[in-house]
Amino acid sequence: MARERWLVDGYELTEGLVRNVEYRTGLNSTPTVIGSNAAVPNRIGELWRPKHHGPGKFTLALWLAPSAGGWGEVERAWEDLLRALARPHRLLAFERHTVAGQIRRCQGEVLSALAPTPLGQSGMRIGVEVTVPAGYWESADTSSASTAxxxxxxxxxxxxxFTDATASMEQLAYRITGPVTEPTVTDTTDGAGRDGDSFTYTGQIGPGQALTVDSATWQLTGSGGLVPDPARLANSGPAFLRLAPGRPGRPPSVRLSGTNAGTGTQLTVTGRRAYLT
Incomplete structure (x- = not known):
């Protein structure tokens, strides 16, 4: 098993000898769900509405301890932490290397004051509260899957x-290779009769052409001479396609439907896995 490591903008917090992460409060807590149901006059109960997650939050408790350099080394390490973390003008890139060897990233900001607690001449402790505006972590590497x-x-x-994802993924790109007419891509993760979000391109993708629907950038691009018309794309959800994470023991899944398919018709999904923690 590898040692857990933490970095911020490439600066390693878990140096090991002088500074390290003692514990992580809230790291395994999910973001709060945002949204509410609607009360309908003269109707029992409420009308259910879809919800989504709000921002995430976690706290890193760090310790700083002197080695050969004495207390002056602790003060230098503290000032390095200030240079790395006290940057309110932009988001910070946090990177966590898990003991399983996986790398997860998020964009966060330190909003609360940094107030260290001195431990005599033996070091100091500091709690760093991090807010994750986007709510989710994501994998450092990209994944891809294609139909035959x-x-x-x-x-x-x-x-x-994408099996190990624990959060909805709306940063994916869907490449549809023709020929196909009016292709529809649907989230089928929750099983038969419980289809999720979908999008439909009400046009034709010819042989040798491909349409890429990028949920991360809200853009449509074509290849092989295809010039996509954004007005022809209709989506049922808040994003081009927000893909639910897989259920226990099963990966997420999608379905490509349409007409006039041929030998080259194919769907490829590419992107980063998303995590609640």
Whole structure:
């Protein structure tokens, strides 16, 4: 098992000898769910509405201890922490290397005051409260999965490389290779009869052409001579396609449907996995 490491903008907090992470309060807590149901006059109960997660938050408790350099080394380490963390003009890139060897990243900001507690001449402790405006962590590496090319449709795709995601993913890119007319991509993660969000391109993708729907940038791009018309894209959810994480023991999944498919028809999903903690 690897040692857990923490970095901020590439500066390592877990140096080990002079400074290290003692504990992580709130790291395993999920962001608060935002949204409410609607009360309907003269109706029992409430009308359910979809919800989403708000910002995330965690606290790193660090210790600083002198080695050969004595107390002056602790003061220098404290000033280095200030240079790394006290940067309110922009978001900081936090990176966590887990003991399982996985790397997860988030963009965070330190909003509360940094107030260290001296431990005599043996060092100091400091709690760093981090707010994650985007709510989620994401994998450092990208994953990809594709259907086997060909007809007929629909194509059902288990996104096995995304199995360990624990949060909804709306930073994915969906590449649809033609030929296909009016392709629709649907989130089928929750099983038969419980389809999630979807998008439809009400146009034609010819042989040798491809359409990429990028949920992260809200852009459509074409290749092979295809010039996509954004007005032809209709999506059912708040993003082009917000993909739910897989259920226990099963990966997330999507379905490509449409008409006039051929031997080259294919769907490829690429992006980073998302995590609640």
């Amino acid at each position: 090319p060909g007809a007929p449709l629909p194509h059902n795709l288990d996104l096995t490389p």
